[in-house]
Amino acid sequence: MEAELKEMLTDLDTLKRSLPDHPSLNSSIDKMQLRVEHLTNLAKSAPGRRLKVKDMSAEVVDSNPYSRLMALQRMGIVENYERIREFSVAIVGIGGVGSVAAEMLTRCGIGRLLLYDYDKVELANMNRLFFRPEQVGMTKTDAAVQTLSDINPDVVLESYTLNITTLQGFETFMSSLKNKTFCPSKQGIGVDLVLSCVDNYEARMVVNQACNELNQTWMESGVSEDAVSGHIQLLIPGETACFACAPPLVVASGVDERTLKREGVCAASLPTTMGVVAGLLVQNTLKYLLKFGYVSPYLGYNALKDYFPTMEMKPNPQCSNAACLERQNEYILAKPARDAAAKAKKEEASEPDSLKDKINVLDDSERNITLLQESETSLPKSATLSLIASITILMEGFVPSNPEVDSLADAQIRLSLAMEVLDLNLIKQRLDHLNAL
Numbered sequence: 001m002e003a004e005l006k007e008m009l010t011d012l013d014t015l016k017r018s019l020p021d022h023p024s025l026n027s028s029i030d031k032m033q034l035r036v037e038h039l040t041n042l043a044k045s046a047p048g049r050r051l052k053v054k055d056m057s058a059e060v061v062d063s064n065p066y067s068r069l070m071a072l073q074r075m076g077i078v079e080n081y082e083r084i085r086e087f088s089v090a091i092v093g094i095g096g097v098g099s100v101a102a103e104m105l106t107r108c109g110i111g112r113l114l115l116y117d118y119d120k121v122e123l124a125n126m127n128r129l130f131f132r133p134e135q136v137g138m139t140k141t142d143a144a145v146q147t148l149s150d151i152n153p154d155v156v157l158e159s160y161t162l163n164i165t166t167l168q169g170f171e172t173f174m175s176s177l178k179n180k181t182f183c184p185s186k187q188g189i190g191v192d193l194v195l196s197c198v199d200n201y202e203a204r205m206v207v208n209q210a211c212n213e214l215n216q217t218w219m220e221s222g223v224s225e226d227a228v229s230g231h232i233q234l235l236i237p238g239e240t241a242c243f244a245c246a247p248p249l250v251v252a253s254g255v256d257e258r259t260l261k262r263e264g265v266c267a268a269s270l271p272t273t274m275g276v277v278a279g280l281l282v283q284n285t286l287k288y289l290l291k292f293g294y295v296s297p298y299l300g301y302n303a304l305k306d307y308f309p310t311m312e313m314k315p316n317p318q319c320s321n322a323a324c325l326e327r328q329n330e331y332i333l334a335k336p337a338r339d340a341a342a343k344a345k346k347e348e349a350s351e352p353d354s355l356k357d358k359i360n361v362l363d364d365s366e367r368n369i370t371l372l373q374e375s376e377t378s379l380p381k382s383a384t385l386s387l388i389a390s391i392t393i394l395m396e397g398f399v400p401s402n403p404e405v406d407s408l409a410d411a412q413i414r415l416s417l418a419m420e421v422l423d424l425n426l427i428k429q430r431l432d433h434l435n436a437l
């Protein structure tokens with residue numbers, strides 16, 4: 001806003017110089033310049049805008065924007081919360097999921113956000129969270145920067161209004177991910193994580209291509225067209241399946257998804273489902289970056305049944321993506337070094353002053369744990385059947401890109417299914433034993 005008003009002042013000045021012999025017009029231009037200067041002052045002193053904070057403080061005072069977040073450190077959940085300021089996260093697609101994810105990360109005090117979208121804000125977006133009616137017509141990236149910089153001026157925001165599926169867009173996307181100006185000492189490329197929040201497979205395949213080429217970990221998210229289910233997925237090049245390893249039917253069949261759109265019919269969307277998926281995505285992001293808890297490889301959400309399926313997918317040795325195959329080879333070659341690091345970590349974890357031990361000394365009231373009532377612990381007999389059915393539903397839509405994957409994917413699903421059923425049976429046996437005491 002301030003920049004635009006400044007431009008307007010320059011334009012008025014140019015106009016005045018081009019009309020030296022019109023005193024009455026010059027007088028009107030003077031008045032307009034005064035009004036613009038007044039508006040500039042108003043914009044500068046917009047209420048509620050806080051000053052930047054140099055260091056994250058854990059001090060418990062109402063004026064500290066980070067006190068509630070730093071409490072995670074005091075309670076032993078996160079070892080070093082302030083590290084969040086070192087991280088750069090790229091969000092591709094600033095729609096119903098991406099915009100909410102960007103807001104959550106901004107409120108959490110992330111170091112830097114790179115925002116990519118080519119679309120503009122429309123009134124049809126108002127059923128979702130984040131964008132406001134007065135932002136209609138603005139690009140989604142600029143509108144996001146406007147809101148996010150007000151919420152937390154400490155976050156470095158970069159707005160890229162481009163389409164990553166075009167040649168030029170892809171080049172800018174790649175070079176922006178590689179840029180290490182924000183943290184020159186960082187290993188790898190310039191970002192720590194890429195979040196895909198796009199609404200089409202073509203763009204997902206482009207993010208997949210970029211991340212495979214750059215060996216960059218990313219998370220994919222999606223909400224179904226009927227607005228009642230969604231998922232998040234962690235993709236580590238070479239270690240987990242990439243998006244091309246087991247592509248959805250529409251990608252594997254080579255059909256242009258744009259031809260599948262029906263005239264006058266649009267996808268449904270709910271702020272609730274979008275909010276849940278954005279929440280799951282950012283939760284997984286925080287756990288991944290700050291190294292706490294379990295980082296989900298895949299987490300689904302079925303709103304109609306309130307069911308959250310999980311699974312793991314190994315990479316496909318016959319993947320159609322050449323960069324994916326390169327990363328798979330590197331991952332296999334690095335196994336001895338990985339095993340040694342895991343061994344060293346295990347030994348470190350057994351040290352008496354580890355974070356784990358610190359957490360263990362907290363009693364239940366400190367950890368805010370409530371014991372389940374007896375009735376809440378009983379597992380319905382239908383749970384196992386429901387699990388099998390849900391995993392079957394989950395895998396519908398995934399088809400192998402070649403026959404070899406069929407047996408590979410099938411074996412993985414059977415294995416994870418068997419593991420989950422085994423776990424359920426084990427839990428049930430333990431509960432039965434407890435009930436019998």
Ligand SMILES: [Zn+2]
Pocket residue numbers: 241242243244245315316319320321324325
């Ligand atoms: Zn792959």
